[in-house]
Amino acid sequence: MAANDATPKAYIVEHLDPELGPWSELEYLAIARESQAAGAAFCLSSLPAGFRVPEALSAVPAFRAENRGVEELYAADKSRVCLLDPSAAKDLSPEDGDKFDAFLFGGILGDDPPRDRTSELRKKGFEGRRLGPVQMTTDTAVRVTRLVVQGKTPLHDIPYVDFPELKFNEHESTEMPFRYVKDDEGKPIMPEGMVELIRKDSDKAIDDLF
Template identity: 75%
Template sequence: MPISKTYIVEHLDPELGPWSELEYIAIAKETGEAKSTFVLSSLPADFQVPDQLAAQPAFKAEHRGVEEMYPAGNGKERVCLLDPAAEKDLNPDDRAEFDVFLFGGILGDDPPRDRTSELRKKGFTGRRLGPVQMTTDTAVRVTRMVIEEQYTLSKVPFVDHPDLKFSEHESTQMPFRYVTDKDGKPIMPEGMVDLIKKDADKSIDDLF
């Protein structure tokens, strides 16, 4: 039987940039395939959920913050905050400890702005995904592999800071860690490479 878990991104921005939109759609699709749930929390009242994201059966839009959704004494102890500053790495045994896995908005800032600190202050139990910065979809993907597929972090196939080659003379290096596919290529959301190529003159920060 599939292990059904909930993956929450506490969305800390008033809008949704093209990069985040592609990431969230990828998370919703993969989470749905795993028979789990993907939630965007803390959404402003006037937040416009993109049609392609809203159409994903696993996706839920939530205006409440995680602290309100899981207050102390009513589920908070079953929430795991994926936190780069946590002392302990996520491991397969955490499947029995937690039902909800919480991610602090845009993880893929370069350099990291430690936006998870806002959630850390609320007292959720933290786990780390290793020392290298990941995009949000990668962080959820890795968490799902560890919790639902029982990988240890050391067994997850990673590539750090891969080069994306657009042509013989045009390439860019991504400042993140990615899970690789069976061919050793970084797994990215559908449409992401095209977005990066189209906006190669912008900084990656501008695409979120």
């Protein structure tokens, strides 16, 4: 079934954790603002009862919080939902923008080493697509998906930077274990405030910031 061109694209993160860490909050805010600018929607689904959405996030009109899971939200037509799945047989392509309305991401994609957080969604029967072999942060995965399905840019034509080194000063730096989209200056596109968060918490493991 072809996606309805009049239906705005939706980017959905099935949030599998009871809380929202500072890293995820910055990523979700970036996704919400970029989705708003692209005329798309951003949804956090399967939120536990009592989950507190940060004010800055709830203030973005494109954002919505859902206690329901994706299988309930799209019970009428699962075929409209594409699961971004590292184990899928096919890569995401611009044509998928014509086939799907909603693009689903399984919780925290930015784990290092990656945990298979997508496996539960895979079991629910959503059709899957890959974004390539290198681990991405959640906001990068959504950004790449949007560039492909809305911008009609093939995956291999998107400018990437893998494992960039962030230099804080002459003596301090850290290598990020992820793939990012490059900006016009060749730097990794990261959420506003992310470099400062990483610098401030450079003594913590990256996993602790999610």
